[in-house]
Amino acid sequence: MNDLLGSMKKSCTCGELEKKHVNKQVILMGWVQKRRDHGGVIFIDLRDRKGITQIVFNPEINKKIHTKAQSIRNEYVLGVIGKVVQRPDNMINSNMATGDIEVLVNELKILNTAETPVFQIEKNVETSESVRLKYRHLDLRRPRLQKNILTRHKVSMVVRDYLNKNGFVDIETPFLTKSTPEGARDYLVPSRINQGAFYALPQSPQLFKQLLMISGFEKYYQIVRCFRDEDLRADRQPEFTQIDMEMSFVNEDEIIEIAEGLIKQIFKKVLDINLELPFKRITYDESIARFGLDRPDMRFALELCDVSNIVKDAGLNVFSNVVKKGGIVKAINVKGHSTFTRKEIDEFTEFVSIYKAKGLAWIKVKQDGWQAPIAKFFTDEKKQALSNCLNMEVGDIVFFVAASAQIANEALGQLRNQLARHLNLVNKNVYKFVWVTHFPLLEYDKVEKRYQAFHHPFTSPLEEDLEKLETALLEVKAKTYDIVLNGTEIGGGSIRIHSKGLQEKVLNALGIDKQEAQNKFGFLLDALSSGAPPHGGIAFGFDRLVMLLCQEDSIRDVIAFPKTQKAACSLTDAPSKISSRKLQELGIKVSELLEE
RNA sequence: GGGGGCGUAGUUCAGUUUGGUUAGAACGCCUGCCUGUCACGCAGGAGGUCGCCGGUUCGAGUCCGGUCGCUCCCGCCA
Numbered sequence: 001m002n003d004l005l006g007s008m009k010k011s012c013t014c015g016e017l018e019k020k021h022v023n024k025q026v027i028l029m030g031w032v033q034k035r036r037d038h039g040g041v042i043f044i045d046l047r048d049r050k051g052i053t054q055i056v057f058n059p060e061i062n063k064k065i066h067t068k069a070q071s072i073r074n075e076y077v078l079g080v081i082g083k084v085v086q087r088p089d090n091m092i093n094s095n096m097a098t099g100d101i102e103v104l105v106n107e108l109k110i111l112n113t114a115e116t117p118v119f120q121i122e123k124n125v126e127t128s129e130s131v132r133l134k135y136r137h138l139d140l141r142r143p144r145l146q147k148n149i150l151t152r153h154k155v156s157m158v159v160r161d162y163l164n165k166n167g168f169v170d171i172e173t174p175f176l177t178k179s180t181p182e183g184a185r186d187y188l189v190p191s192r193i194n195q196g197a198f199y200a201l202p203q204s205p206q207l208f209k210q211l212l213m214i215s216g217f218e219k220y221y222q223i224v225r226c227f228r229d230e231d232l233r234a235d236r237q238p239e240f241t242q243i244d245m246e247m248s249f250v251n252e253d254e255i256i257e258i259a260e261g262l263i264k265q266i267f268k269k270v271l272d273i274n275l276e277l278p279f280k281r282i283t284y285d286e287s288i289a290r291f292g293l294d295r296p297d298m299r300f301a302l303e304l305c306d307v308s309n310i311v312k313d314a315g316l317n318v319f320s321n322v323v324k325k326g327g328i329v330k331a332i333n334v335k336g337h338s339t340f341t342r343k344e345i346d347e348f349t350e351f352v353s354i355y356k357a358k359g360l361a362w363i364k365v366k367q368d369g370w371q372a373p374i375a376k377f378f379t380d381e382k383k384q385a386l387s388n389c390l391n392m393e394v395g396d397i398v399f400f401v402a403a404s405a406q407i408a409n410e411a412l413g414q415l416r417n418q419l420a421r422h423l424n425l426v427n428k429n430v431y432k433f434v435w436v437t438h439f440p441l442l443e444y445d446k447v448e449k450r451y452q453a454f455h456h457p458f459t460s461p462l463e464e465d466l467e468k469l470e471t472a473l474l475e476v477k478a479k480t481y482d483i484v485l486n487g488t489e490i491g492g493g494s495i496r497i498h499s500k501g502l503q504e505k506v507l508n509a510l511g512i513d514k515q516e517a518q519n520k521f522g523f524l525l526d527a528l529s530s531g532a533p534p535h536g537g538i539a540f541g542f543d544r545l546v547m548l549l550c551q552e553d554s555i556r557d558v559i560a561f562p563k564t565q566k567a568a569c570s571l572t573d574a575p576s577k578i579s580s581r582k583l584q585e586l587g588i589k590v591s592e593l594l595e596e
Numbered sequence: 597g598g599g600g601g602c603g604u605a606g607u608u609c610a611g612u613u614u615g616g617u618u619a620g621a622a623c624g625c626c627u628g629c630c631u632g633u634c635a636c637g638c639a640g641g642a643g644g645u646c647g648c649c650g651g652u653u654c655g656a657g658u659c660c661g662g663u664c665g666c667u668c669c670c671g672c673c674a
Contacts, residue, residue, distance in 0.1 A: 040632090
C-alpha cells in the first residue's frame with residue numbers, strides 16, 4: 001500500500017539546492033533515478049523536472065526510515081522531508097548541479113511504486129525508436145525529450161510574446177471544415193447529422209485567415225495544428241503545427257521584416273544567438289541556377305554551373321543529345337578533391353540516380369592534364385572554355401549531370417548537399433538563413449495534364465507579370481517568399497489575391513471554370529468582392545523550426561506524441577477499427593475487400 | 597506504389613557470410629554481503645517462441661519464399 005500525499009507539499013525542486021540552503025528543512029518530491037544501497041547508508045538520486053538531488057538514509061539517524069528505504073526501486077515516486085547538509089569536502093560531486101549538498105531524510109513517503117522500466121531512464125542509453133514510441137511516457141521522462149519539449153514550449157512563448165507586442169491577434173479557426181480540391185490529400189471526418197457528407201481537417205487555415213483580414217482584424221496569428229494525409233518522412237507528420245500569420249495593407253517587405261524579427265527573437269531567447277538582419281534574399285530562379293534546389297544550404301559554396309552552351313557541340317553524344325532535346329548540362333567543381341576514389345564516385349553516381357539522373361560524368365584535373373573517360377571528346381578550345389567557366393585547377397574534380405532542367409538541377413543540387421556532408425563542410429552550429437522569393441505562380445502537372453498552383457491558388461502574381469497570364473502562364477512569377485535555414489524550408493508565404501476578378505482569372509488558369517469556382521471557393525469570391533484589403537502572410541513549420549533549434553534530425557523528437565511512418569500511434573494503437581454500430585450511425589459501409 | 601536498412605534476453609548488440617553440442621556480451625533486473633557512494637563494490641542467480649508463417653534439410657538464429665513491424669529515401673506533400 002502506498003503512502004498518501006496528505007498535506008505534504010513540495011517546498012523546492014530537485015535542481016535548486018546549494019550551499020546556501022544548508023541546515024534548511026526541505027520537502028522534495030520526485031522519481032528515483034538511482035539507488036546505491038551500501039548495506040548501511042543508502043543514497044538515492046531523486047529526480048524531478050528541474051534536476052537531481054542526492055538524498056541520504058542513515059540507519060544511525062533513523063533506523064525505521066532506513067529500513068523502509070530498502071524497498072525503494074528505480075522510478076518509485078517519493079516524497080521526503082529532510083535537512084539540507086553540506087557534503088564533506090572530499091565527497092562533493094562537481095558533475096552535479098546540486099553536488100555540494102545532500103538531504104538527510106527524516107520522513108519518507110513512498111507515493112507510488114513502479115515496474116522496472118523497459119528501458120533505462122537515463123541520458124545516452126540507446127533505445128530503438130519503436131520501443132521509445134510504444135513507451136512514450138517513459139521516453140518523455142528522459143533528458144533529451146524533456147529538453148526538446150521544454151524548448152518547444154519556450155519557442156511558443158517567444159512567438160506569442162513577440163506577435164502580441166506587435167499587435168497580432170490570436171484567433172482560432174475551425175478544424176471541422178470544408179474539403180478543398182487543391183493541395184494535399186485531406187483527412188476526412190464523416191458527419192453523423194448529414195450522412196454521406198464529410199468535413200475535412202484543415203491542411204492549413206489559409207482561407208480562414210484571409211477571411212479574417214477581410215473582416216478587418218488586420219493582424220492575425222495562430223499556433224495551429226494542420227493535417228495532411230500524405231506519406232510521412234523524418235520531417236513530415238500527418239498532423240503538424242504551424243506558426244500562422246496574416247497581415248493587411250502590407251507588401252512582401254513588411255511581412256519579411258516582421259518574420260525576420262520573430263526569428264531573431266527566437267534565436268536570441270532560445271539559443272542566445274544574435275542573428276544579423278536582414279537575411280539574404282535570392283529569387284527562385286537564382287536559387288535553382290546556383291544551387292539546383294529551391295531550399296539552398298548557404299553554409300557552403302559548391303555552386304552549380306550551366307555548361308550546356310560549351311558542351312552541346314563538344315562531340316560527346318550524351319551531352320549534345322540532351323541539349324538538343326531541350327535539356328541542360330550542369331556541373332559542379334569540387335575544389336581539391338581529384339583524390340576521390342572510384343568507389344566514392346560510384347556512390348555519388350548511385351546517389352544522383354535516386355533523383356533520376358541517368359549518370360554522373362566527371363573530370364579530374366591532374367598535373368598532366370584531364371583524367372576522365374570523357375576527356376578525349378574535348379578539343380583544347382573546349383577544354384579552355386570549360387576550365388574558365390568552372391575555374392578548374394589542378395587537384396579539382398568536376399561532376400556533370402545531363403538531363404532535363406528539372407532533373408539536372410534536382411540531382412546536382414542534392415549531390416551538392418551530399419558532397420558537403422561527405423566532406424564535412426557543414427557546421428552544425430552555424431545558422432544560415434536565406435529568403436527565396438518570386439516562385440513561379442504555376443507549374444504544369446504532366447500526369448494530371450493541367451496547371452497547378454506552385455504555392456496555392458490564392459497567391460498574387462507579380463504586377464509586372466499580369467499580362468503574361470494571357471500569354472505565357474509558366475513565366476508568371478508570384479509574390480512569394482520561402483525562408484530557408486541550412487537547407488531546410490522552415491516557412492513560406494505570399495501576398496494574396498484580394499480582387500475577385502484576378503482570383504477568378506487565376507482559378508481559370510488552373511482549369512477551374514466559373515461554375516466550379518463558385519461551388520468550391522464561392523465563399524471566398526463573395527468575400528473578396530465585399531471590400532477585401534490587400535493582404536498577405538506567412539506560416540512557419542513550428543516542428544521543423546524546433547527540430548533545428550534542438551539539433552534533432554526528426555520532428556518526432558520534438559513532438560510529445562508523434563506517429564510512426566505508417567501514420568499510427570504506437571502508444572494508443574490509433575487508428576483502430578470501430579464497431580459496426582458506430583459505422584451504421586454515420587451511414588458508412590466499409591468496403592468488403594477490407595473486411596476479413 | 598517503389599527502392600534501401602533493421603528485427604536475437606527487459607534494453608543495446610555479437611553470432612547469420614561458410615547450417616552442426618547447452619545461442620553469448622554489456623547494461624538492467626533478483627538474492628545475499630557491504631556505513632560515504634554518485635558508472636558504488638563483491639558473490640551468486642534468473643531471464644530467449646532468434647518478429648511471425650511456411651519451405652529446403654538428418655539438422656535452420658543462419659539458406660529459400662511469404663508476411664508483419666520500425667526506419668531512411670523516391671513518388672506524394674498547393
